Amino acid sequence: MTRTEFWQGNTACAEGALAAGCNFFGGYPITPSTEVAEHMAAKLPKKGGVFIQMEDEIAGIASIIGASWTGARAMTATSGPGFSLMMENIGFAAMTETPCVIVNVQRGGPSTGQPTMSAQGDMMQVRFGSHGDYAIIALCPATVQEMYELTVKAFNLAEKYRVPVFLMADETVGHMREKIIIPDKVERVDRKPLVPGALPFKAEADLVPGFPQFGKGHHVHVTGLTHDERGYPCATNPKLHASLVQRLVDKIENARDEMADYDVINPDASRVFIAYGGPVRTVQQVMHDLKDKDIGFLRIRTVWPFPEKALAEFKNAKAFFIPEMNLGQMAREIERHVNVPVVSIPKIGGELHTPADLIAVLEAHP
Amino acid sequence: MSYEDWYRQDRLPHIFCAGCGNGTIINCTLAAIEQMDWKKEETVFVSGIGCSSRAPGYILTDSLHTTHGRAIAFATGVKMANPDLHVVVFTGDGDMAAIGGNHFIHACRRNIDLTVICMNNQIYGMTGGQGSPTTPKGCLSSTTPFGCAETPFDLCELATAAGANYVSRWTSYHVKELEKAVKVGLETPGFSFIEALTQCPTAFGRRNKFRQVSDHVEYLRSHSLLKAKRDRMLENHEQIPEDMYIVGEITRRKRPAMGVKP
Numbered sequence: 001m002t003r004t005e006f007w008q009g010n011t012a013c014a015e016g017a018l019a020a021g022c023n024f025f026g027g028y029p030i031t032p033s034t035e036v037a038e039h040m041a042a043k044l045p046k047k048g049g050v051f052i053q054m055e056d057e058i059a060g061i062a063s064i065i066g067a068s069w070t071g072a073r074a075m076t077a078t079s080g081p082g083f084s085l086m087m088e089n090i091g092f093a094a095m096t097e098t099p100c101v102i103v104n105v106q107r108g109g110p111s112t113g114q115p116t117m118s119a120q121g122d123m124m125q126v127r128f129g130s131h132g133d134y135a136i137i138a139l140c141p142a143t144v145q146e147m148y149e150l151t152v153k154a155f156n157l158a159e160k161y162r163v164p165v166f167l168m169a170d171e172t173v174g175h176m177r178e179k180i181i182i183p184d185k186v187e188r189v190d191r192k193p194l195v196p197g198a199l200p201f202k203a204e205a206d207l208v209p210g211f212p213q214f215g216k217g218h219h220v221h222v223t224g225l226t227h228d229e230r231g232y233p234c235a236t237n238p239k240l241h242a243s244l245v246q247r248l249v250d251k252i253e254n255a256r257d258e259m260a261d262y263d264v265i266n267p268d269a270s271r272v273f274i275a276y277g278g279p280v281r282t283v284q285q286v287m288h289d290l291k292d293k294d295i296g297f298l299r300i301r302t303v304w305p306f307p308e309k310a311l312a313e314f315k316n317a318k319a320f321f322i323p324e325m326n327l328g329q330m331a332r333e334i335e336r337h338v339n340v341p342v343v344s345i346p347k348i349g350g351e352l353h354t355p356a357d358l359i360a361v362l363e364a365h366p
Numbered sequence: 367m368s369y370e371d372w373y374r375q376d377r378l379p380h381i382f383c384a385g386c387g388n389g390t391i392i393n394c395t396l397a398a399i400e401q402m403d404w405k406k407e408e409t410v411f412v413s414g415i416g417c418s419s420r421a422p423g424y425i426l427t428d429s430l431h432t433t434h435g436r437a438i439a440f441a442t443g444v445k446m447a448n449p450d451l452h453v454v455v456f457t458g459d460g461d462m463a464a465i466g467g468n469h470f471i472h473a474c475r476r477n478i479d480l481t482v483i484c485m486n487n488q489i490y491g492m493t494g495g496q497g498s499p500t501t502p503k504g505c506l507s508s509t510t511p512f513g514c515a516e517t518p519f520d521l522c523e524l525a526t527a528a529g530a531n532y533v534s535r536w537t538s539y540h541v542k543e544l545e546k547a548v549k550v551g552l553e554t555p556g557f558s559f560i561e562a563l564t565q566c567p568t569a570f571g572r573r574n575k576f577r578q579v580s581d582h583v584e585y586l587r588s589h590s591l592l593k594a595k596r597d598r599m600l601e602n603h604e605q606i607p608e609d610m611y612i613v614g615e616i617t618r619r620k621r622p623a624m625g626v627k628p
Binding site for chain 1: 374376377406407408410412422423426427428429430431432433436439440441442443444445446447448450451468469472
């Protein structure tokens, strides 16, 4: 039996994690994500899981990576300043192919910025923030329902691809309260175990090696150093480094279409909005108010890897309009995939675009 | 089985310099683990970055070689998620007391059931000999070319003040004592901290008038003062020389601990 609730986005995120089988949460309080940790603190121990408040965000992500190697489905939640602190260990998780989920309820930055206000300023940081080349998966919820569903999905993608997966929410969606329908069961994907005797970092065709869980007798050495298929450090071998890092990127980038998650509305339109997260709501209001079949809407949930094939679904598009709560981060990514004008509609300061903001831009681009 | 069976033979040769004391400390640790009768599949070594942190890579168990300073935070996740695992952290003075200082004191405060072995060579060896939080006053390093002006940490006092259940200090000279101390650490529920002062001929010794490895080991021996003797001297109002290292069991207690195997 499904049930209906009236929840805050952060609560829905925590409940989604619990439904997805999350059994380890390590984190540090930070506005506007704290309710995720608070909810996990209250609920996780009762379900036999572990909640631990660490001494900082660096330790928060370190603890979930450690937990993940024992087989736990592990998560942390933070916002901008904490996210910046996590960057080095995010690279470690990518390099060591550690499944984990990181929630970033974005607030205004840089620095301490606007702790209680909304933003989408970390969209490039999530993709490129740690040093070196790597690839990750990032999902953007626009509703409380999606805070739940995309958290579940984040766990399953992390397990399937052995990669850190990010729920890139924003303060608007994190603190908004609205109706949510809770399914009685959610999909569950588990990491593929290492076949005994196989090399721990040797991948097959899907580029994802089997997982050698700690405590199972695999005697696996896990290191952030460039390593060979045995997991042994091999940091001065140029070919080995190139093939390892290329695989880490390819295993995500090659699955771009498979994990693409988006809605196409009015595919024949000539003017097309593209939005993710909070601004989706403003675009929805504009679509509702204008009722114009010539205005299209691409609503994106999987932001990284960017679902570029979705852009091709708008064959008559003469311009794309990108409202974002940043100074045009994803607009730049979209620009490199299309040959028509891309109109960035940036808004910073902590508030959503109003429908009038977007209509004014449409009127300026008839 | 002997402790030699715990090594990954296929990883040899190791990266440690001739005369390095780290191997001695790894041997003492593995000998203590042998006595505990722990199985390889239930033992996990965790480390950060630095010479000390290369140790787990040579040991045939599950091992997690992490980021600089963060070993104890990673180990906390491993231990809390699966208390059935025995979790041992190898770290160094730079890794644990500088960049990782916060994780160290909080793990002591939580009294989480880890055994942390700090190979304190009083220098950043891997990066070529920079001053660390335990470099003694006046000692030369590449970043203290006029002599270290800062006061070093007393790591054992720090661990005790922060709440660890077991704290002990020995040197690479005191192999029997060190092995016993590690064993007590492994047996003790809660946070166990063992500081092992060790020689680093390449980065520390050659800059600080220890031309021979044996000169430095002899210095560590002759500048070790048993805690019991120190306590007697204090009772008798005798002066404790400033350049002595207090060795022995510093702290043993039974504060409530986290992550202990049920």
